[in-house]
Amino acid sequence: MITFRDIKDHYRFSEPEVETLRHLLPRVEPPVGQITDDFYIF
Amino acid sequence: MPGTARFLEDDVRLARLRQSHHDWILNLFKGTFDESYHKRLQRIGHAHVRIGLAAHYVYAAMNFIRERLRLIIDDEVDSELQANALRAVNKILDLNLDVIARTYHEEELRRVFLTSKLDDAVIRFAHRFTFGLNMTLVIGLLGLSLGAVVMIVIDVVSVFSGQFEKGLIGALGSLLVLWLVIELLEAEIDRLRGGAFKLHLFVGVGLVALIREELISSISHKDITVQALYIGGILVLGFISWLLSRSEGKNKVRPR
Numbered sequence: 001m002i003t004f005r006d007i008k009d010h011y012r013f014s015e016p017e018v019e020t021l022r023h024l025l026p027r028v029e030p031p032v033g034q035i036t037d038d039f040y041i042f
Numbered sequence: 043m044p045g046t047a048r049f050l051e052d053d054v055r056l057a058r059l060r061q062s063h064h065d066w067i068l069n070l071f072k073g074t075f076d077e078s079y080h081k082r083l084q085r086i087g088h089a090h091v092r093i094g095l096a097a098h099y100v101y102a103a104m105n106f107i108r109e110r111l112r113l114i115i116d117d118e119v120d121s122e123l124q125a126n127a128l129r130a131v132n133k134i135l136d137l138n139l140d141v142i143a144r145t146y147h148e149e150e151l152r153r154v155f156l157t158s159k160l161d162d163a164v165i166r167f168a169h170r171f172t173f174g175l176n177m178t179l180v181i182g183l184l185g186l187s188l189g190a191v192v193m194i195v196i197d198v199v200s201v202f203s204g205q206f207e208k209g210l211i212g213a214l215g216s217l218l219v220l221w222l223v224i225e226l227l228e229a230e231i232d233r234l235r236g237g238a239f240k241l242h243l244f245v246g247v248g249l250v251a252l253i254r255e256e257l258i259s260s261i262s263h264k265d266i267t268v269q270a271l272y273i274g275g276i277l278v279l280g281f282i283s284w285l286l287s288r289s290e291g292k293n294k295v296r297p298r
């Protein structure tokens with residue numbers, strides 16, 4: 001059985017990338033409501 | 043998207059849905075990607091499979107979200123950091139899609155496996171059942187042939203006990219029945235060995251039964267209309283039998 005660790009390794013999803021995503025949170029948070037609204041009408 | 047409208051009709055559900063999808067997007071950026079995150083993704087996949095949403099819409103939605111997040115990065119992130127940000131976002135989206143799509147594939151496999159197992163069981167049962175029916179038919183035909191032999195013996199006994207005419211004609215009819223039962227048995231054995239079904243034999247059964255009745259009624263001086271009915275029946279069945287044996291003969295593959 002394939003584990004989540006295997007999946008992350010196969011995508012070479014590294015700790016620095018996790019950090020990059022964390023830094024993006026404050027930029028994504030304000031417009032996310034608009035994205036979810038548009039999600040149902042696209 | 044027209045295929046998704048039926049999931050979005052109920053206002054209460056839509057509000058809950060907005061919250062779920064909103065939280066899911068934010069969780070992409072919260073940095074906790076452990077086994078419980080993995081489990082949550084599998085649950086998301088199962089939730090969509092359960093409601094009957096085609097995987098296609100999940101792929102399309104993922105593409106939509108990817109595009110919107112790219113626009114945010116374009117607008118909000120310093121240009122020298124954009125490539126890294128975009129790579130990280132693409133990876134986490136692909137990871138999500140990987141796990142969610144897998145639940146769809148697993149569900150499909152499970153269904154195919156289940157139906158093929160069910161098909162096998164039904165086919166196996168049908169095979170055994172038809173085998174049982176065929177055996178009943180063969181045993182029935184064997185019983186019938188024994189009955190025909192007994193009829194002949196009774197007819198022969200009546201020949202020697204003074205009822206010469208009745209016994210002789212009865213024996214003739216019984217011989218006819220025996221001959222037909224033998225034909226039927228042979229046809230059934232042939233069919234069990236893979237031969238074709240011979241419909242004309244079954245018409246022959248009716249024909250022979252009528253001939254026998256006619257033979258017996260002619261010596262017991264039955265009403266003329268009954269006899270006419272028997273003769274009419276014999277003619278009709280004889281004609282059908284002739285047509286059938288002709289067409290079955292034509293369908294046979296002749297060696298060149």
Ligand code: HEM
Pocket residue numbers: 046049050059062063066085086089090093095099100101103104107
């Ligand atoms: C990127 C693709 C999508 C993601 C990541 C996603 C995510 C989620 C999440 C996190 C939930 C909550 C699951 C739970 O109860 O644990 C959910 C439920 C749901 N999603 Fe999506 N979704 C996606 C696409 C869609 C699309 C295209 C539709 C179609 C309108 C849809 C309709 C629903 C519905 C109806 C439920 C509620 C299921 C229920 O009542 O239990 N989703 N989704």
